Amino acid sequence: MSLTYVTAKEAAALVNHNDNVGFSGFTHAGCPKVVPVEIAKRAEEEHAKGNPFKIGMFTGASTGDSIDGSLARANAVKFRTPYQTNKDMRNAINAVEHDPIQYFDMHLSQVAQEIRYGFLGGVDVAVVEACEVTESGEIVPTSGVGIMPTICRLAKKVIVELNDKVPAKMRGVHDLYELQDPPKRRHINIFEVQNRIGLEYVKVDPSKIYVVRTSEENEGSGFAPVDEITAKIGENVANFFVSELKKGNIPPTFLPIQSGVGNIANAVLASMAQNKDIPRFEVYTEVIQDAVLDMMQKGHISFASGCSLTLSNEAMDRFYRDLDFFKNKLVLRPSEISNNPGLVRRLGVIGINTALEADIFGNVNSTHVMGNMMMNGIGGSGDFTRSAYISIFVTPSTAKNGMISAIVPKVAHEDHSEHSVKVIVSEYGVADLRGKGTYARAEEIIENCAHPDYRPLLRDYLNLSKKGHTPQNLYACYDFHKAFLETGSMLNADFSKYKK
Numbered sequence: 001m002s003l004t005y006v007t008a009k010e011a012a013a014l015v016n017h018n019d020n021v022g023f024s025g026f027t028h029a030g031c032p033k034v035v036p037v038e039i040a041k042r043a044e045e046e047h048a049k050g051n052p053f054k055i056g057m058f059t060g061a062s063t064g065d066s067i068d069g070s071l072a073r074a075n076a077v078k079f080r081t082p083y084q085t086n087k088d089m090r091n092a093i094n095a096v097e098h099d100p101i102q103y104f105d106m107h108l109s110q111v112a113q114e115i116r117y118g119f120l121g122g123v124d125v126a127v128v129e130a131c132e133v134t135e136s137g138e139i140v141p142t143s144g145v146g147i148m149p150t151i152c153r154l155a156k157k158v159i160v161e162l163n164d165k166v167p168a169k170m171r172g173v174h175d176l177y178e179l180q181d182p183p184k185r186r187h188i189n190i191f192e193v194q195n196r197i198g199l200e201y202v203k204v205d206p207s208k209i210y211v212v213r214t215s216e217e218n219e220g221s222g223f224a225p226v227d228e229i230t231a232k233i234g235e236n237v238a239n240f241f242v243s244e245l246k247k248g249n250i251p252p253t254f255l256p257i258q259s260g261v262g263n264i265a266n267a268v269l270a271s272m273a274q275n276k277d278i279p280r281f282e283v284y285t286e287v288i289q290d291a292v293l294d295m296m297q298k299g300h301i302s303f304a305s306g307c308s309l310t311l312s313n314e315a316m317d318r319f320y321r322d323l324d325f326f327k328n329k330l331v332l333r334p335s336e337i338s339n340n341p342g343l344v345r346r347l348g349v350i351g352i353n354t355a356l357e358a359d360i361f362g363n364v365n366s367t368h369v370m371g372n373m374m375m376n377g378i379g380g381s382g383d384f385t386r387s388a389y390i391s392i393f394v395t396p397s398t399a400k401n402g403m404i405s406a407i408v409p410k411v412a413h414e415d416h417s418e419h420s421v422k423v424i425v426s427e428y429g430v431a432d433l434r435g436k437g438t439y440a441r442a443e444e445i446i447e448n449c450a451h452p453d454y455r456p457l458l459r460d461y462l463n464l465s466k467k468g469h470t471p472q473n474l475y476a477c478y479d480f481h482k483a484f485l486e487t488g489s490m491l492n493a494d495f496s497k498y499k500k
Contacts, residue, residue: 022151030144060146144308234271371412
């Protein structure tokens with residue numbers, strides 16, 4: 001049986017109003033790029049005729065503008081999960097008074113299984129990007145996987161964007177495996193970072209495949225350069241690792257590293273490479289960034305396991321050119337494997353993630369600005385934080401030119417509790433919270449992580465109440481946030497009115 005080839009517009013016509021559509025990829029990596037744009041155009045055409053047209057969206061994580069941006073601008077989304085970084089999508093999610101997108105934030109490791117369990121509705125259509133698709137129904141992903149195995153298996157129709165910009169010799173980079181569902185789930189046979197347990201491709205009934213030929217460049221842009229603050233955060237993390245190695249708290253062979261996406265993550269990895277006291281190490285993470293490729297070529301990283309190659313276009317071209325070198329040094333997995341909390345704990349992964357804000361007791365907000373405006377989502381930070389050998393959160397001490405403190409009396413939204421957060425790092429230092437009670441944790445965070453301008457205010461707050469296990473004052477705990485909303489600066493918080 002031969003595969004069915006269609007145009008992008010014809011593929012978009014296969015998607016109907018109220019369909020649930022799953023997209024491949026993880027960040028912009030591995031995401032389809034032409035069919036989603038045609039779906040958005042179709043939605044606009046239907047809306048112009050007075051007809052409703054909205055779809056439900058399942059993705060691996062965030063996507064490129066071709067998916068999130070196009071569909072948000074076309075008002076074509078009824079719900080969205082699990083994670084996004086697109087400005088137009090974010091605005092639509094936060095615009096409660098204007099027919100908002102129903103957005104439900106999820107731990108990335110749980111998305112595929114909750115789709116399988118039926119918690120989120122069925123999958124009508126899967127739209128995926130591939131570098132190869134065979135007549136027998138073998139689909140080889142490109143630079144990102146996400147939830148691709150699950151959505152391809154469950155979807156009634158599978159639209160494959162066959163992208164000739166991605167070399168077919170990417171086959172062999174992926175290790176594709178779906179977890180069994182309870183009550184018969186068995187252990188996952190990954191005991192070392194480089195272990196493989198699955199297939200190089202996703203196997204699909206060819207009768208439900210529709211192929212769209214494309215020739216699309218990677219949607220990756222360069223990351224913000226490492227500045228003085230991010231460089232200092234990276235240096236502080238690297239020095240903390242050296243200290244832990246000397247104490248014997250980290251094995252001399254080191255442990256696998258997980259780092260989030262962005263310039264701070266790149267700064268941390270760069271600082272680790274520059275520190276001669278940190279041995280060659282492995283990476284077990286979601287997102288493989290430019291810095292990982294650089295460190296592989298220089299011999300600092302021996303192997304990397306991830307869910308996507310979230311690279312700048314320059315780094316992606318370099319990866320393709322040197323594919324023979326990289327092919328036996330990394331593997332791309334589905335998100336339920338790359339982010340699996342059980343594997344994180346088994347392998348002893350050290351988790352490094354970014355906080356929007358942390359409070360003086362160690363609770364962390366990763367998602368909501370001022371407690372109510374969704375930024376991006378929790379992503380995979382919770383998958384790694386709860387089970388990490390050491391869970392580290394990094395953050396610049398201030399934002400908005402010093403008008404916002406990242407260290408506050410109480411976080412306005414809590415994603416990670418004090419029970420999971422072990423270490424907080426800013427450009428000013430390291431707060432090691434392990435084995436410390438609430439007062440000691442507060443003093444550690446204020447002294448080592450808060451900006452000096454905010455330390456007196458934070459101490460004022462801590463001194464408001466000396467009763468109970470946690471000295472929280474429910475009348476005053478959000479005064480930092482209230483001061484910013486009312487005056488434009490958290491520095492204007494005043495706790496004197498609460499003193500007796």
